[in-house]
Amino acid sequence: PLIVALHVTPGDDEVVALRVSNPLSAATRTLVVEEWDRSRFKHVHKNNANLLYLVDLSKGNSDNAIATLCGSTVMFTSPNEQAYKELKRQQCGLLYMPLWGTE
Numbered sequence: 001p002l003i004v005a006l007h008v009t010p011g012d013d014e015v016v017a018l019r020v021s022n023p024l025s026a027a028t029r030t031l032v033v034e035e036w037d038r039s040r041f042k043h044v045h046k047n048n049a050n051l052l053y054l055v056d057l058s059k060g061n062s063d064n065a066i067a068t069l070c071g072s073t074v075m076f077t078s079p080n081e082q083a084y085k086e087l088k089r090q091q092c093g094l095l096y097m098p099l100w101g102t103e
Helices: 038-045 081-089
Strands: 002-008 014-021 030-037 051-056 072-076
Touching: 002 038, 014 038, 030 038, 072 081
Parallel strands: 002 051, 051 072
Antiparallel strands: 002 014, 014 030
């Protein structure tokens, strides 16, 4: 199944995960919401290639994010390099969205 996980930092030790079975079939798709302790979530899902990890670091510390996951990570944060230093340190591929202008 596909796992979509939402993690808000700082200090939030819980990860909310949505487990989606048969995501392409509306007739047989099932959705299950699960709450995980951050360390347990990492232990169980670190090698899951079907994981989409959404982490909000707008007010947080990148050390709270789970950086060593096999799936894809989307991080919502400021453009300050300190916010994503742990991902960069682990040589994760990083793509950046340009800052929006007023035009």
